[in-house]
Amino acid sequence: MNRKEIDEFLNAPDFEAAGRLTLPDLLEKRVRATPEAIAVRSPAGHLSFGEWLDDARAVSARLRSSGAYQPKTPVLVWVDTADARQVVIAQHGVLDSGCIVAPLDDRLSVAEVGRFARDVAATAVIVSRGLLSSRTDEDLRAFVPGGLPAGGDPLDLLLFAVEGEAFSLVPAAKDGAVPPGGARPGPDDCALLAFTSGTTGRPKAAMITHGGCVQLAERMVNGVFAAPRGGRPVGPDDVIQSPVPAYLPTSIVNTLYAAVLAGCPLSYRGRRFDPEAEEREMALAGTTIYAGAPAHYAMMCQRPASEDSRAARVQVMTASGAPMTAALHQSMRARWPGVAVANWYALNETMVGQTLNFGRDMDLDPTAIGRPVWPTELAVVDEGGGPCAPGEPGEVLLRAPGQMVGYYLNEAETAKRIDAGGWVHTEDIGFVGREDGLLRITGRKSDRINRGGFKFYPAEVEEVLLGHEALADAAVLAVPDPILGQDLVAMVVGAGGRAPTEADVRAFCQGRLSRNKVPSRVYFVDRLPRSGFGKVVKKELIALWEAIESGRAGQ
Known part of the structure; x- marks a missing residue:
């Protein structure tokens, strides 16, 4: 699309025309139209569309001037989400450079970041200084053995090259060392790697x-x-x-x-x-x-x-x-x-x-x-x-x-x-x-429970549990059983200080579910492990159940 077509798209966006654009095209046309308008509001400060593009291009230039730059390869973005400005600047900087953005959870450990880097053959990682500052000494040394350098990047973003099992800090470019442009992405080029939750194995991108x-x-x-x-x-x-x-x-x-x-x-x-x-x-x-x-x-x-x-x-x-x-x-x-x-x-x-x-x-x-x-x-x-x-x-x-x-x-x-x-x-x-x-x-399909040959899915049991007025949250879990193969337990969170008993919850279920679907045990917990998007993280739920059972066994 030429500039006139892109500008017209602002006023009447349509589906087919959208497929001929890239994300850099989209932000650039927005900046031409309303550069001073606020793009992102956050407790750390606001960011206009024009500021966002300028700072993202500085990140892009830093990446393009480094030995870590390889167009159309993944760059991990591991940035503290307490400041959303940092996140969106880093992400768009990667896209502007012609690389693929691979965003990561800011709670990951350095070891986990390394696994993601190897899984997708990432060439670089962009990390916020604040995130590294909050890590343990061991985690920090894995990235910067000599300590963090002085600041200076837009919103304090640091660039690391991925070299096999190691990360190496990329120093800031000298004046005049930044190339005039990168590999401009096309509409059919990969922009984003969306990692799956990995509840049944290694995450896929x-x-x-x-x-x-x-x-x-x-x-x-x-x-x-x-x-x-x-x-x-x-x-x-x-x-x-x-x-x-x-x-x-x-x-x-x-x-x-x-x-x-x-x-x-x-x-x-x-x-x-x-x-x-x-x-x-x-x-x-x-x-x-x-x-x-x-x-x-x-x-x-x-x-x-x-x-x-x-x-x-x-x-x-x-x-x-x-x-x-x-x-x-x-x-x-x-x-x-x-x-x-x-x-x-x-x-x-x-x-x-x-x-x-x-x-x-x-x-x-x-x-x-x-x-x-x-x-x-x-x-x-x-x-x-x-x-x-x-x-x-x-x-x-x-x-x-x-x-x-x-x-x-x-x-x-x-x-x-x-x-x-x-x-x-x-x-x-x-x-x-x-x-x-x-x-x-x-x-x-992977969540189907087989309780002694009787097959059903957790969702129908969870829906009943969430209908209990004294429960704020609930999830059910299939656990090993020597006779049935799998048994069913429920993990629940009380609502507003109310505290039903295990017998109350099971009786509530018995009136609304067939006997085979009623949880055999009910565990009361302070909260359920959920992802940032609100989904229950089954691996963490299993670990929570195991910890509770281990505690019971040790009593």
Whole structure:
């Protein structure tokens, strides 16, 4: 696209044109239109679109002038999300250089960063000084044996080359040593590696192209965020707010570059979710669109309503990443009576809202995840690959522009997840309702529980548990059993100081589930281990159960 076409795209973005753009194109055209407008709001400070591009280009120049620079290769971004400005500057700097951005969780250890670097053959790592300063001496020495250098990079970002098992600090370039430009990416080049959660093994890196990222951002602006408020697209008068950490790929595509396309601010409050601060920011920023996970809304709804709650002018609240319950939907409507609540579904391999439940459908059944968002195609198939009839459960398949083109350096896993027809096999089990045509997810293929030959999925048990008024959160877990093969236990969090007993919870389940689905044990915990996007981290849940059982055995 030429400059005139790109500028016209600002005023009337369309899906096909979006696929011909790159993420650098998108930010550059936004800066030409509204350079002084606020791009990112954060407790650490605000960042305009113009400042963002300038600082990102400084990072790009630093990378291009270094011996670590290899176009179209992954660069890890391991930056403290307490300051979202650092995160977005580092990420876009990588993209501007023509490299692939691979964002990492800021809680990882140096050893884990090393494993990610080896898995994707990363050539460099960008690290924030603040993150390294907070590490243990051993972790710090693994990166900089001689200690941290003096500051000077934009927002104190440091560049390290990856050399086999080691990292080496890349010194700042001398004046005049920065080349005039890098390898400009094309729409079909990989922009982003979206690491899977790795709950069943080593994380895989889903590849999303530049054109795909822009198409997905366009779908959020004109579809997912627009439909619940009567089809009105996101524009400069809106404010998007999200508690989802800035390093998560879904945050990058769904909200960050959607905000760039719309020309509106995006508010991040930092990695550690604070329900009181979130509602305060809603009122202060004039948030119109809030994009979170059910767990975020549940924590806000547990607090007494405040002036901030009543002052909020949010028009749309979208939930994703975990099941929505009828009880939570009711609480949200009571707390924010003027808001349109929507529930959407996607995964790292497909990104953004592939299906959406809103409006009358949402009021009738908030646990459903809706209908496909154009141009997404949906299929539900049986174990033989044949189509399932309405009401019949099977594996959910999705196909849409913008989805991953494969797993980076992993053709075998790519072949398992994308078939010859271009369908992504989600590994989620669900069905389309006979009467209403809405998609419902009942579990994951890998999560299916086999309790003495009786097979079912955790989601249906968790939904019942979350219907207990004295429980704020719940997850169920299959544990080894010498007779049944697998037994079922529940990990629950009490709500608002109320403390039901294990017998109370099991009796509640017995009245609503078949006997085979009732947990044999109920464990009360302070909180469940959840990812930044609100999903229960099964590996950590298993470790928590093992620690509790080990403690019991030692008594």
